[in-house]
Amino acid sequence: xxxxPAAPPSASADRVAGDGIGLLVRAPAPRPGWRLLPARxxxxxxxxxxxxxxxxxxxxxxxxxxxxxxxxxxxxxxRIRAIPTGGIPYLDFMAPGIIAQSAMFIAIFYGIQIIWExxxxxxxxxxxxxxxxxxxxTGKAFAAGVKSLVQAVVxxxxxxxxxxxxxxxxxxxxxxxxxxxxxxAFFSCLSMTIAGIVLSRDRLMGIGQAITMPLFFGSNAxxxxxxxxxxxxxxxxxxxxxxxxxxxxxLLLGTSAHLALDFxxxxxxxxxxxxxxSSLLGRLAR
Amino acid sequence: MxxxxxxxxxxxDAVTCTGLVHxxxxxxxxxxxxxSVRQGEVFGLLGPNGAGKTTAIRxxxxxxxxxxxxxxxxxxxxxxxxxxxxxxxxxVPQQLSADAGLTGRENVTLxxxxxxxxxxxRADRVAQALAAVNxxxxxxxxxxxxxxxxxxxxxLAQALVSAPRLLILDEPTIGLDPIARTGVWEHINxxxxxxxxxxxxxxxxxxxxxxxxxxxxxMHRGRIRALGTPAxxxxxxxxxxxxxxxxxxxDPTLEDVFRDVAGSGLDDTSGDFRDVRSTRxxxxxxx
Ligand SMILES: Nc1ncnc2c1ncn2[C@@H]1O[C@H](COP(=O)(O)OP(=O)(O)OP(=O)(O)O)[C@@H](O)[C@H]1O
Ligand SMILES: [Mg+2]
Numbered sequence: 118x119x120x121x122p123a124a125p126p127s128a129s130a131d132r133v134a135g136d137g138i139g140l141l142v143r144a145p146a147p148r149p150g151w152r153l154l155p156a157r158x159x160x161x162x163x164x165x166x167x168x169x170x171x172x173x174x175x176x177x178x179x180x181x182x183x184x185x186x187x188x189x190x191x192x193x194x195x196r197i198r199a200i201p202t203g204g205i206p207y208l209d210f211m212a213p214g215i216i217a218q219s220a221m222f223i224a225i226f227y228g229i230q231i232i233w234e235x236x237x238x239x240x241x242x243x244x245x246x247x248x249x250x251x252x253x254x255t256g257k258a259f260a261a262g263v264k265s266l267v268q269a270v271v272x273x274x275x276x277x278x279x280x281x282x283x284x285x286x287x288x289x290x291x292x293x294x295x296x297x298x299x300x301x302a303f304f305s306c307l308s309m310t311i312a313g314i315v316l317s318r319d320r321l322m323g324i325g326q327a328i329t330m331p332l333f334f335g336s337n338a339x340x341x342x343x344x345x346x347x348x349x350x351x352x353x354x355x356x357x358x359x360x361x362x363x364x365x366x367x368l369l370l371g372t373s374a375h376l377a378l379d380f381x382x383x384x385x386x387x388x389x390x391x392x393x394x395s396s397l398l399g400r401l402a403r
Numbered sequence: 404m405x406x407x408x409x410x411x412x413x414x415x416d417a418v419t420c421t422g423l424v425h426x427x428x429x430x431x432x433x434x435x436x437x438x439s440v441r442q443g444e445v446f447g448l449l450g451p452n453g454a455g456k457t458t459a460i461r462x463x464x465x466x467x468x469x470x471x472x473x474x475x476x477x478x479x480x481x482x483x484x485x486x487x488x489x490x491x492x493x494x495v496p497q498q499l500s501a502d503a504g505l506t507g508r509e510n511v512t513l514x515x516x517x518x519x520x521x522x523x524x525r526a527d528r529v530a531q532a533l534a535a536v537n538x539x540x541x542x543x544x545x546x547x548x549x550x551x552x553x554x555x556x557x558x559l560a561q562a563l564v565s566a567p568r569l570l571i572l573d574e575p576t577i578g579l580d581p582i583a584r585t586g587v588w589e590h591i592n593x594x595x596x597x598x599x600x601x602x603x604x605x606x607x608x609x610x611x612x613x614x615x616x617x618x619x620x621x622m623h624r625g626r627i628r629a630l631g632t633p634a635x636x637x638x639x640x641x642x643x644x645x646x647x648x649x650x651x652x653x654d655p656t657l658e659d660v661f662r663d664v665a666g667s668g669l670d671d672t673s674g675d676f677r678d679v680r681s682t683r684x685x686x687x688x689x690x
Contacts, residue, residue: 138535140528142598144566147490148519160516168504171545238500242561245464245494246517247486402466 147247157248161256166263176264180271183219187212187275200340205370212276212283213365214338216293217300217358219272220265221332224301225325227261228308232318235401244402250395254309258391261305262298269297273369282370289368292376296368299383300361306390313397338362357386415478417442417569417601418463422472424625425458432458434625436472440569445595445602447616449609451665455625456605457497460573463603464494477568490518493562497573497605499554501561503547507538510546511560518565532564536590552583556590563594570595572604576611584608588615609658619657621664628664636660 148156169176187208194200195207202210234240243253273283284290308325315321333339335352336359342350353359360382367374418440425433433455440446448456461467463474465481465488474481481488501510511529520528533542536556541549546557555575562570570591576584588611595602606612612619613633621629621636629636640655640663655663 138531138594138597140524140531141535141563141566141594144490144568145515145518145520153519156519157517160513163516164502164505164509164513167509168502171504171506237503238496238498239502241466241496242494242500242558243517244466245489245492246514246565247489247519248517402461 153247154249154252157252158255158259160248161253162259162263165256165260169260169264176267179219179223179264180268182222183215183268183272184275186215186218187272187279191215192279201344202341203372205372206281208276208279209281209283209370210366211339212272212281213369214336214362216269216272216297216365217336217361218333218338219268220262220297220301220361221304221358222329223264223268224261224304225308225329227257227305228310228312228321228325229318231257231309231398231401232312232316232321236318241402244399250398251391254306254391254395254398255302257309258302258305258387258394259298262301265297265301266294269293284369284371292368293365296361296364296380296383299380299387300357302387303357303383303390306387306394309394310390310397313394313400316401332356332358336362357382414442415475416440417444417477418446418603419475420459420463420472421474423459423462423469423474424471425455425462425467426470427458431625433462436622436626438620438627440601440603441618442601443599444617445604445615447612447619448603448605448622449607449612449619449661450605450622454622456622457573459622460571460603460605464492464571465489490565491568493565493567493570493600495555495558495562495570495572495575497577499551499558501546501549501554501557503545506543506545507533507549507553507557507560508542510557511564514561515564520564528564532560535563535594536560537586552579552586555579555583555587559587559590566598567600569601569603572602574605574607576606576608584611591615609656609661613657621661623665629660633657 147153191208191211194211198207200207200210231240244250276283308321311324312321315324331352335349336356337353338358342353342359345353360379363374364376364379364383366372367376367379416439418438420436420438423433423436423438424431432453436455436459438448438459448459450456458467462469463476463481465485469482476488477491479487479491501507502513505513508529511532512525515525515529515532530539530542533539536559538553538556538560541553546554549557559575562572572591575591576587579587591602592615594600604616616633618630618632619636620627629639631639637655637657637660640660643663644650644655
């Protein structure tokens with residue numbers, strides 16, 4: 118973002134003043150292969166962050182829902198004590214689940230956004246630049262992660278205000294950030310993959326709604342896997358959200374978690390998601 | 404224009420299409436297109452709604468596959484050597500398409516970045532591209548506050564910032580007022596004079612084609628039906644009319660040639676709902 122100054126440096130302003138187009142005569146030299154992908158991902162991320170900076174309302178409005186989950190659902194169920202949480206207060210138990218949930222809800226929106234960008238013609242133009250599809254997708258995935266991080270901070274702060282004892286260990290918090298970004302990357306790519314298959318916003322909206330609920334309730338976000346019926350346990354085992362919640366819970370609360378497995382699953386899921394979404398992205402331009 | 408079609412620069416043509424076919428389901432949008440655009444010229448692709456102009460352009464720009472026939476862009480095959488082709492292109496699609504959530508400068512900077520403009524000259528190059536289309540003053544406003552003509556000029560700046568060898572413009576002046584239209588063409592020509600880039604443009608405005616294109620092709624139902632400099636096409640029609648013994652009033656215009664070539668089937672078969680809708684969408688954003 119440091120590369121998009123509000124005004125050109127004054128030294129160059131002088132040079133440009135005379136309506137010169139001297140620089141526009143020469144085509145820039147291509148970047149060598151191995152540096153191309155990171156540079157493009159950087160460019161895509163920068164754009165997403167710039168958009169976020171120009172319009173922050175989405176960040177604020179999206180913070181409302183997780184706050185309500187904690188305040189209403191969390192506080193009520195803490196009193197009922199209906200769910201076996203292994204000895205920790207229910208609010209503590211569910212807070213990491215809400216972080217994962219709000220991240221997923223943000224990420225699932227990305228397929229709709231990419232269809233919107235297709236309809237607005239913005240995507241087509243980018244697809245005609247020397248930018249690998251995977252860089253476009255990874256940039257979006259990373260941006261989803263950044264938005265989700267903001268949500269995570271909101272949830273952690275509210276939870277702390279409600280008396281949840283979470284870690285302040287910077288290393289663990291770094292792990293939390295990684296888990297949030299990886300999970301968002303997977304779910305945004307899942308959504309973009311479906312976008313590349315169904316190609317229309319209406320159909321994607323329907324499918325998006327149809328899958329987010331089962332993904333959420335078929336995970337350990339609100340209750341432990343042990344209380345689920347057998348078939349739902351199987352769903353939960355195949356659901357990356359469960360691994361994300363497990364990692365977040367382990368890192369934030371210090372409960373027993375399978376961190377190595379969790380991160381392995383999340384990395385693999387994100388990689389698969391990026392591959393699938395980038396191979397289908399071209400279909401959107403047809 | 405300044406370019407004499409007989410003195411051709413060395414090297415391959417900017418674009419060649421041979422027997423290009425592209426069908427959407429049963430609609431053969433492009434149906435055996437043969438075309439060659441020489442280096443350095445302004446080539447106008449004209450034709451009624453639904454003629455297949457946009458589809459042909461999307462095959463050339465690597466957006467659509469090339470199911471049958473052959474396409475070459477400066478000797479590269481867009482179906483195989485995609486990255487090489489994309490590096491040579493500046494593309495302004497038919498639809499107005501700047502990112503509304505970014506400022507004008509950010510929109511252009513993005514394109515500078517994805518074409519690997521090095522960081523040290525990026526800000527200057529972006530400023531020059533914006534200045535070349537007269538957007539310096541509005542550069543730091545969000546693009547959603549731009550008028551249609553400003554968005555078009557912004558898109559031009561996005562396409563020009565990478566110094567493309569081939570600029571592809573799909574109806575760059577659709578929906579613009581006469582002054583804005585002239586403005587867009589003046590910006591194109593100023594940059595072209597400095598860089599010698601090739602321009603492939605589609606338009607529905609015959610007067611524009613006549614005035615600004617070195618050569619034009621009339622496309623109808625997926626194929627080229629007439630090709631030549633505007634003067635050649637007009638002269639050709641005048642001769643045909645003389646041969647038929649017609650005594651039309653005055654010299655034929657390019658529009659007359661267009662009618663003559665596309666024939667009377669123009670009104671009922673072409674221009675389906677999609678076209679109308681996309682044109683209307685453009686008009687809405689402009690209005
Ligand atoms: N994505 C698509 N799916 C199905 N049909 C399409 C698609 N794109 C274009 N067509 C059809 O292909 C034909 C040619 O369309 P195209 O957009 O290439 O015409 P055009 O010459 O650019 O017209 P216009 O002057 O209105 O822009 C039309 O009949 C159109 O309906
Ligand atoms: Mg068109």
